[in-house]
Amino acid sequence: MQGGVDVDLSEYQAMFTAEATEYLNALGDYLLLLEKNPHDQEVLAELFRAAHSLKGMSATVGLEDLSSLAHEMETLLDQFRKQTLSVSSQAITVLLQAVEAMENMLDKFSKDPSSYKPDPRRDLTDKIHAVIGDGDTAVYPDEEMPDVRLAQWEVELLQKTVTDGTIYRVDVHLVDNVRMKSVRAYTVHRALGELGEIVKSFPPVEDIEEERFGHSFGLVLVSSHPQEKVEHTLAGIPDLASFRVEILNFDQMEDDSQSDNTKDASPDKVIPKVRDFIRVDTQRIDALVNLTGELTITRNNIMELLDQTKDSDLVEAVRRLDRLTTDLYRGIMKLRMVPIRELFDRFPRMVRNFSIEHNKDVQLEMLGEDTELDRSIVNHLADPLVHLVRNAIDHGVESVDERVKKGKPSQAKVTLSAYQEGSYVVIEVKDDGAGIDVNRVREKAISNGLITKQQAQSLSEEDIVQYVFHAGLSTKKEVTDISGRGVGMDVVKKAVDSMKGSVYIDTRKDEYTQITIRLPLTLSITQALLVKEKDIHYAIPVDVVIENLRLRSKDIKQVYGQGMLNLRGEVIPIIPLQELLTGEKRDEGAVLSVVIVEANRQKLGLVVDQLLGQLEVVTKSLPRELLHHEGVAGATVLGSGEVALIIDVNNLLHTGRGRG
Amino acid sequence: MAKNVLIVDDTAFMRMMLKKILSQNGFNVVGEAGNGIEAIELYQELEPDIVTMDITMPKMDGITAITKIREQDPNALIIVCSAMGQKQMVIQALSSGAKDFIVKPFEEERVIEALGKALEG
Numbered sequence: 001m002q003g004g005v006d007v008d009l010s011e012y013q014a015m016f017t018a019e020a021t022e023y024l025n026a027l028g029d030y031l032l033l034l035e036k037n038p039h040d041q042e043v044l045a046e047l048f049r050a051a052h053s054l055k056g057m058s059a060t061v062g063l064e065d066l067s068s069l070a071h072e073m074e075t076l077l078d079q080f081r082k083q084t085l086s087v088s089s090q091a092i093t094v095l096l097q098a099v100e101a102m103e104n105m106l107d108k109f110s111k112d113p114s115s116y117k118p119d120p121r122r123d124l125t126d127k128i129h130a131v132i133g134d135g136d137t138a139v140y141p142d143e144e145m146p147d148v149r150l151a152q153w154e155v156e157l158l159q160k161t162v163t164d165g166t167i168y169r170v171d172v173h174l175v176d177n178v179r180m181k182s183v184r185a186y187t188v189h190r191a192l193g194e195l196g197e198i199v200k201s202f203p204p205v206e207d208i209e210e211e212r213f214g215h216s217f218g219l220v221l222v223s224s225h226p227q228e229k230v231e232h233t234l235a236g237i238p239d240l241a242s243f244r245v246e247i248l249n250f251d252q253m254e255d256d257s258q259s260d261n262t263k264d265a266s267p268d269k270v271i272p273k274v275r276d277f278i279r280v281d282t283q284r285i286d287a288l289v290n291l292t293g294e295l296t297i298t299r300n301n302i303m304e305l306l307d308q309t310k311d312s313d314l315v316e317a318v319r320r321l322d323r324l325t326t327d328l329y330r331g332i333m334k335l336r337m338v339p340i341r342e343l344f345d346r347f348p349r350m351v352r353n354f355s356i357e358h359n360k361d362v363q364l365e366m367l368g369e370d371t372e373l374d375r376s377i378v379n380h381l382a383d384p385l386v387h388l389v390r391n392a393i394d395h396g397v398e399s400v401d402e403r404v405k406k407g408k409p410s411q412a413k414v415t416l417s418a419y420q421e422g423s424y425v426v427i428e429v430k431d432d433g434a435g436i437d438v439n440r441v442r443e444k445a446i447s448n449g450l451i452t453k454q455q456a457q458s459l460s461e462e463d464i465v466q467y468v469f470h471a472g473l474s475t476k477k478e479v480t481d482i483s484g485r486g487v488g489m490d491v492v493k494k495a496v497d498s499m500k501g502s503v504y505i506d507t508r509k510d511e512y513t514q515i516t517i518r519l520p521l522t523l524s525i526t527q528a529l530l531v532k533e534k535d536i537h538y539a540i541p542v543d544v545v546i547e548n549l550r551l552r553s554k555d556i557k558q559v560y561g562q563g564m565l566n567l568r569g570e571v572i573p574i575i576p577l578q579e580l581l582t583g584e585k586r587d588e589g590a591v592l593s594v595v596i597v598e599a600n601r602q603k604l605g606l607v608v609d610q611l612l613g614q615l616e617v618v619t620k621s622l623p624r625e626l627l628h629h630e631g632v633a634g635a636t637v638l639g640s641g642e643v644a645l646i647i648d649v650n651n652l653l654h655t656g657r658g659r660g
Numbered sequence: 661m662a663k664n665v666l667i668v669d670d671t672a673f674m675r676m677m678l679k680k681i682l683s684q685n686g687f688n689v690v691g692e693a694g695n696g697i698e699a700i701e702l703y704q705e706l707e708p709d710i711v712t713m714d715i716t717m718p719k720m721d722g723i724t725a726i727t728k729i730r731e732q733d734p735n736a737l738i739i740v741c742s743a744m745g746q747k748q749m750v751i752q753a754l755s756s757g758a759k760d761f762i763v764k765p766f767e768e769e770r771v772i773e774a775l776g777k778a779l780e781g
Binding site: 050177180182183186187190236237238510 | 742748750751754760761762763764767770774777780781
């Protein structure tokens with residue numbers, strides 16, 4: 001059976017995707033480093049290893065096109081490594097394109113492996129061949145080989161410990177149709193282990209056990225047997241296509257390690273991110289999140305009951321339970337968090353490629369890569385963010401000539417930053433390009449019938465420019481050229497909305513454009529203010545709550561039938577929550593409980609019957625009949641078993657404005 | 661001189677497949693056993709040059725049989741046969757004294773190489 005294995009791969013799918021993504025990211029990063037340090041053997045070794053690993057693992061899952069592209073890449077990298085070809089900018093570009101193509105393949109494949117159609121991308125293989133040049137491309141180096149390199153301390157250790165005996169480096173290539181290659185490698189290790197001691201394995205033994213290698217592996221053997229004996233032993237092992245036994249001497253190794261040292265001093269030296277981690281199915285974490293949510297609710301329930309007891313020991317025990325539950329909840333939420341670096345990693349390459357393509361000179365600055373965000377949000381954020389950065393370069397940043405004419409630095413700057421703000425993460429994409437012409441956006445919004453001339457006059461420039469997110473404006477192709485932005489901005493907004501986030505644009509003509517995305521840290525647990533209105537519980541996310549007030553009804557002035565409150569000089573509309581949600585008018589008492597909320601820079605006062613207190617709620621999906629209820633984001637089950645509806649303030653403000 | 665082989669496998673079909681491959685390549689299949697106990701008995705009786713040993717079998721599994729045969733004859737040459745996905749078992753069999761391994765579905769070339777090299781070594 002070619003190009004696949006008999007076992008069911010579906011359970012390994014997620015692991016494959018995650019690991020392949022890591023390798024692709026590594027390829028991208030190291031390629032950029034290679035461009036700066038074309039002779040860095042360590043970088044070349046990393047690149048080679050990544051390409052090689054990808055080749056092996058993608059062939060295993062039947063991703064032939066990715067595998068063959070990785071093979072081509074490996075061939076070219078090997079030439080760099082052997083210094084039979086020198087690194088050129090053109091070569092880097094081709095390799096980066098290949099990485100991008102591989103990313104696309106992986107993306108498609110991981111979404112639906114069964115319907116995946118391989119695309120061998122002859123165009124790219126041809127380009128790689130062109131770089132390799134006239135050296136007949138049919139001649140590939142026989143097999144890829146993990147780089148055998150000893151660290152300084154290993155060399156020292158060997159020097160000290162090996163008083164007699166010879167140090168052999170052994171390379172083994174397995175036949176293509178080998179079965180259970182890890183076991184085959186095990187028999188090689190076992191047979192050679194009888195001759196002496198294996199001091200190093202390439203890849204490491206754990207990788208070999210897990211079959212994380214292609215068809216080749218290597219090892220360093222210390223043995224008192226002659227070379228012929230080692231070779232004879234290998235010859236007696238089945239499934240070996242070829243092998244090579246080489247005597248290592250210390251001089252050679254010292255040379256290697258010395259050159260290593262000099263590289264340590266050079267800037268841009270990569271320190272590989274080594275972190276111990278395990279991969280866990282996100283579903284398992286989600287199950288824990290739900291359980292913790294339930295536990296939180298039960299805890300709250302106990303806390304309520306506690307008010308009625310006078311047993312101080314019990315109170316103390318429950319306080320401890322309270323603290324532990326909170327810690328547990330935080331700990332579990334952390335499990336779902338990943339640094340946004342995972343997302344940002346792709347941008348240096350993308351920006352490089354894209355600016356070359358568009359003939360722009362762009363410097364990318366990234367800030368706050370360690371900011372953590374819920375995994376599911378990170379996944380959904382990738383496309384919108386790529387879109388925004390592309391937009392910034394394509395439509396925002398001016399050509400070098402234009403910039404010089406405007407008296408701006410010829411190199412443009414695109415800044416990608418992330419930071420946490422309460423239970424939100426803010427991501428900003430800023431460019432110092434041409435900005436957006438607000439007047440043109442206004443004209444377009446009017447001519448496309450989104451607003452009337454009259455409305456346009458009452459709207460501030462700030463409000464007008466937000467219309468670039470409107471489908472009626474942003475999908476119009478011509479807007480791109482006029483306003484310097486536009487295509488697909490509605491898609492960005494939709495994606496952000498679906499993550500319960502908000503997006504805002506700020507721009508100044510000829511100076512900058514900044515797009516700010518605010519996203520909740522997590523989608524499943526919310527801190528909320530519990531209120532009661534007409535016997536129904538509602539939970540208002542605390543992030544939007546500005547303050548709670550007790551008002552006399554006469555403090556509220558009626559303006560065109562709309563209640564208005566003058567709060568420290570600011571006029572805020574006041575609406576009973578029930579009326580807002582259902583349209584039912586209600587009789588108001590003399591004293592009102594009002595919750596002032598804010599979203600999208602608008603404030604609103606919600607009148608409720610009763611303020612009950614603050615709690616953590618787990619969002620549950622709503623029953624179908626309530627799914628499209630405006631102003632309701634979800635539901636949660638309270639400790640008492642009662643259901644509370646979670647208020648979607650963004651949506652509510654929209655509704656409120658429509659009615660008001 | 662043709663080498664004598666004892667085939668151990670609980671399925672008749674696999675024994676037949678293996679017998680066909682081996683016979684066509686100049687081996688002399690002297691016996692067939694369907695479980696570990698039969699294998700031990702037949703090994704004593706037939707004294708074959710080499711044994712192919714399935715792992716999962718009724719009554720006594722291949723790993724136990726390998727251990728017992730090697731106790732009687734420390735030089736016994738045994739090639740363990742396994743299906744895909746039995747990696748740990750194969751390693752266990754190898755550390756119990758099996759000389760080498762082959763993987764089902766059998767490929768003629770691989771089988772002959774494994775037996776040939778085991779007999780040379």
